[in-house]
Amino acid sequence: MSGIDECLLEAMRLPGARGAALVEWVSGLALGVVGEAPGGDHEVMAAEAAEFARGAAEMPVFTGPGGPAAEQEPADAKALPVEDVIVVARTGYHLLRFLEAPYEGGVFLHLWLDRGQANLALSLMRMRDLAERLVLE
Amino acid sequence: MSPHVPSMLVRLAERGATGALIRDTGALYLADGAVVHAESPAAPGIDVLLTADGRLPSEQWREAMDAAGPHCRIARYLLDHGRLSGAELEIRHLSALYDAAYFVLAPDGGPSRFRHGAVHWFGRVRPVGVADVERESRRRRRYLTDLWPHAHLDAVPPVRRRHAARLPPVPRRQQDVLDLADGRHTPALIAAKLGRPAFHTLVDIRRLAASGHLETRTSPPPGPGHAEAAGPGAVAAGAPRGAAVRRLPFPFPDTAEDVDVVVLRRLRDALEAHL
Structure with a gap:
């Protein structure tokens, strides 16, 4: 995979895919976007998804019994406390997949799918694969 | 943002200019009218951001600097030698670019001048439109105010x-x-x-x-x-x-x-x- 756009275009090949984005959640910056955005504005979608992702990645209730990563084993310190966030909306699915690179900016893939056409399990597996290859290849 | 900076940037973009827009708050590098890099004394450089969390060992960074720095092709070198994937390099470079650009385009950043032909040593990764950089900087300012x-x-x-x-x-x-x-x-x-x-x-x-x-x-x-x-x-x-x-x-x-x-x-x- 050569870059952000190739990754997003590959995500868009999933059945029911409507839009995809790569977002830095601390700043709300959309690093790349393809396809549609709910409401038509990719910037707003990125900022709102970033806020949601931040909640999932930082709130103790989601980050597990061990507490934040800092309190765990040193080898585990960079491991993600939360890997995916799935939102099942009335008409669509939103999948957020955090990137595993030891990256202080915090980046996630966001895929918006049509609920009538999408296969949630397949999409989730493909997103994991994409997020992994994004930083390895 | 001081009123003349956006219009100056738009003119430079329209002309497809190559060079550096320099202000008290840092510099924005353009190539063929698009923003290819930004740096500011207020923001850590791409070297710090790439090496600080251990993603890129300092020796590998120095090796890239020595080999490709004089030719302004460090990004290319890192890719060709498999130090980072294309996507990761884009992610980290864009993050650094927008980070520094926010300070360069600060409303009180002082007067601007343009050095034609100036090229940044890191090399081109993923050029961004001038309008995108300005819009993102304004969004960031609003975001901080809202917080x-x-x-x-x-x-x-x-x-x-x-x-x-x-x-x-x-x-x-x-x-x-x-x-x-x-x-x-x-x-x-x-x-x-x-x-x-x-x-x-x-x-x-x-x-x-x-x-x-x-x-x-x-x-x-x-x-x-x-x-x-x-x-x-x-x-x-x-x-x-x-x-x-x-x-x-x-x-x-x-x-x-x-x-x-x-x-x-x-x-x-x-x-x-x-x-």
């Missing part, structure tokens, strides 16, 4: 609040910033120490001030007469948490929500000097 509308916090060393120990704990990222909030480290210095984009540190500082962990009405940098009290030697290593706070007493009542602290403090110093 906690106290822009002076972006420049002064953050100070912990005395009774913050009773507050609920903060997420790890914010705790890292809080640990360095000793009244001496500026936000830029904290970002450099943590190897994080500077804007991210500003976000954390605004959040920490909003939640009451940091002082919102922090003292300005020490002026004459305060140098001793707030000087680096005044805060001993391992001093209790409240020590730095006590040394920087805030002389104004809590009700003064919107006063310009710096002006007031200078005024007081000037009055005292005449007593």
Whole structure:
């Protein structure tokens, strides 16, 4: 995979895919976007998804019994406390997949799918694969 | 943003200019009218951001600098030698670019001049439109204001609040910033120490001030007469948490929500000097 756009275009090949984005959640910056955005504005979608992702990645209730990563084993310190966030909306699915690179900016893939056409399990597996290859290849 | 900078950038973009837009707050590099890099004294450089968290060992960075720096092709070198994937290089470079650009395009960034033909040594990764960079910088400014509308916090060393120990704990990222909030480290210095984009540190500082962990009405940098009290030697290593706070007493009542602290403090110093 050569870059952000190739990754997003590959995500868009999933059945029911409507839009995809790569977002830095601390700043709300959309690093790349393809396809549609709910409401038509990719910037707003990125900022709102970033806020949601931040909640999932930082709130103790989601980050597990061990507490934040800092309190765990040193080898585990960079491991993600939360890997995916799935939102099942009335008409669509939103999948957020955090990137595993030891990256202080915090980046996630966001895929918006049509609920009538999408296969949630397949999409989730493909997103994991994409997020992994994004930083390895 | 000063009114002439956007129009100047738009003109340069329309002309497909190549070179560097230089201001007091940093530089924006254009190639064929698109933004290819940005750097600012207020933001850690791409070298810091790539090496700080160990993603790229310093030796590998130095090796890339030596081999490809003189040809302004470091990005290409890192890719060709498999140091980073194409996507990761784009992610990290864009993050650094927008981070520095935010400071370069600051409303009070001073006059701008353009150095035609200047090329940045990192090399081209993923050029961004001038309009995108300006829009993102404006969005970031609004974002900080929405979090906690106290822009002076972006420049002064953050100070912990005395009774913050009773507050609920903060997420790890914010705790890292809080640990360095000793009244001496500026936000830029904290970002450099943590190897994080500077804007991210500003976000954390605004959040920490909003939640009451940091002082919102922090003292300005020490002026004459305060140098001793707030000087680096005044805060001993391992001093209790409240020590730095006590040394920087805030002389104004809590009700003064919107006063310009710096002006007031200078005024007081000037009055005292005449007593």
